[in-house]
Amino acid sequence: MNNFYGAPFNADHDHVFLGAGHEKNERKTWAVIALCTAMMLVEIIGGNLFGSLALVADGLHMSTHAGAMLIAALAYTYARKHANDRRFVFGTGKLGDLAGFTSAIILAMIALLIGYEAVSRFLSPVPIHFSEAIPIAVVGLAVNIASAWLLSGADHGHDHGHSHGHAEGGEHDDHDEEMQRIVTSVGVFQLSIFEDGVPPVFRFVSEGKSSLLSPSDVTVTTVRADGSRQVFDFVQKAGFLESTDEIPEPHGFQVVVSTHSGEQTVEFAEHDHDHGVDSRDHNMRAAYIHVIADAAVSVMAIVGLLLAQAFGWLWMDPLAGIVGALVIANWSYGLIRQTGAILVDASADARIEGKIKAVIDEVGDKLVDLHVWRLGPGHLGAVISVATLEPKRTSQFYHQHLAQFKGLSHLTVEVHSGAEV
Template sequence: MNNFYGAPFNADHDHVFLGVGHEKNERKTWAVIALCTAMMLVEIIGGNLFGSLALVADGLHMSTHAGAMLIAALAYTYARKHANDRRFVFGTGKLGDLAGFTSAIILAMIALLIGYEAVSRFLSPVPIHFSEAIPIAVVGLAVNIASAWLLSGADHGHDHGHSHGHSHGHADGGEHDDHDEEMQRVVTPDGVFQLSIFEDGVPPVFRFVPEGTSQLLSPGEVTVTTIRADGSRQVFSFMQKADFLESTSEIPEPHGFQVVVGTPSGEQTVEFAEHDHDHGVDSRDHNMRAAYIHVIADAAVSVMAIVGLLLAQAFGWLWMDPLAGIVGALVIANWSYGLIRQTGAILVDASADARIEGKIKAVIDDVGDQLVDLHVWRLGPGHLGAVVSVTTREPKRTPQFYHQHLAQFKGLSHLTVEVHPGVEV
């Protein structure tokens, strides 16, 4: 067995890996539960008072709606209250994914029940009481719209893109995004140019674009030299792409360095700083997504039910009602399947993102060491855990050295480094 030493950067760090909008989403979910519960009571009490079985049935359906929201709300509350409980080795950030997975299973069961009922009605049509069914469907749609409005202000999170001060223009076209904070201007006697780091769908490369009336220089007239903090240099040559120049080799991570731009009239120096970013860390709140999908799915079914009922009433097409049910079941099943795949992968610690794994490897390669083993997994919305095993011939390199170099990846909330000194692999 190889000798190694390794440790987290700070043994006293916390293990709170909740999403940024956790408490806000919790409040929103409880508000939707209150709305659904109130509507459920009104329908059940009103149905009993006025002798409407359909109204009572819809009130009971609303109770299942509130129950599904309750799963999400309890997950939020429990995760928040036990966020610092040391029994949870990697925090409670995954409780939201567990709740999302559970809700997705419930959605799948609802889709099956709707599909079964629709097929049954195709085979054995039943009389429809349009005067009751249509208003109830409209009320149900109104509740779902109100619920969706409440949840729309919640933080669903997203999959962050790369923002290093890069220009994200078109891959081979002549148009370029003009964001001052995403590029550096190079003013020379030869003209004014924009130097940017481009990586939208391609490995990161430099792009050199004339600004305004400035003329495009030939590839042989431009060079870019990066100077990193450790003094290492790399020279980039260019080739022409439409109305801009692009470097012929990609830029290794990290993207914080001083740049010397050479043109026929001399050299200019600019800086590219490594801003706070999370390199594509998935910050989606699957608990909130599941709650939102449940509401939207219910609203979609209500819309299709209303359309089916109106057509059935107007033209006597009784088959339109079960057909709408089947379409609704297929839509819900599709959303459920996608959510099950996403949350299920997280729960079994599937690799979080190949991109960030590649970037970690690039950092280790850049300092001249060898990556022996790497594990990256999701701890919660916007939080990743990683175990990095490195072989180095530099005896003074401790785990802290690699923590400092990997600190640029803000989504790495829990990082453990193993260092194998002087071992050939």
């Protein structure tokens, strides 16, 4: 007969799944709004005072720029203020993705409008007031550069996966705890786990002026908590030795290193960080893309206007508009796909799903069902169903084993005890 244990290990945990830089990004977004609003007022008031329709038009354009930023800022503020609101079952972490999706739709509409206007000007060219248009485009570019600077330092969408150990040629990354020093009679060596864009493997690198050992001189044996052992042989690479087999997850085990000097035992612990969990802030990313898109359009507009003025190529202005529209549309499409997938709870991280399965397999149980989804930047939720022949194993047992995955912020475990594995 099956017993079911579905309650989380800690029933009193919070549901705050905001990104690490949430408040900082919020302040930066409001600062950009203040800059755009000030510029908007200067251009509209100045245009009316000096009779410049182009200046007024650019001021109105700046108002749409401020409006797009306002979506991001309000999402940040609302998500922060309601982070502990029980009405949001899984917190407010995905409000940023909703705001990013909305901004991406607006960007797509802007791309269509720019493209429509550019095609219209191809078909029906209009006279260009270069003395007004060029300075306004330069001012717009300056505002966008200032806005990008204000938003700088935030997470604009770099996918921070993790790699253990060493890059090509033996240069180690910031994860020094994933490197173990091996002292032999012929020198000191570094043993590391490397998985930067490749399946995880061991690398054996000489330290300092030590001569590199041959593959036949090194054997590595992993010893896991359940007593299972796996032997790894090595092959020669450019400046280092690399194991011929990949290392199964998880990467927490003792390692027995055998060389001609004897055996040494070192220990590798599973990394204490997000394990590649997507920490991108799509709200900030949308705001940043809006700024960069506007800057790109300004640059192309300036180039087009200067060429049109110098050589009489009036077609350069609408051509620059079409190129700008295509660039914005491409950025918008990518952002819509990514944020849309999050909003409909598409499978968030196949890699961590594999890690969870590896942990369950390692303790000798069977993973019956698994659902992983994104709760917010750097936060994943998971519901797992496990079949075990061990009657004393409750959800607490699996919570403890899966606690190593720091990006797994909300975990619910259903245990079928006494079930056939």
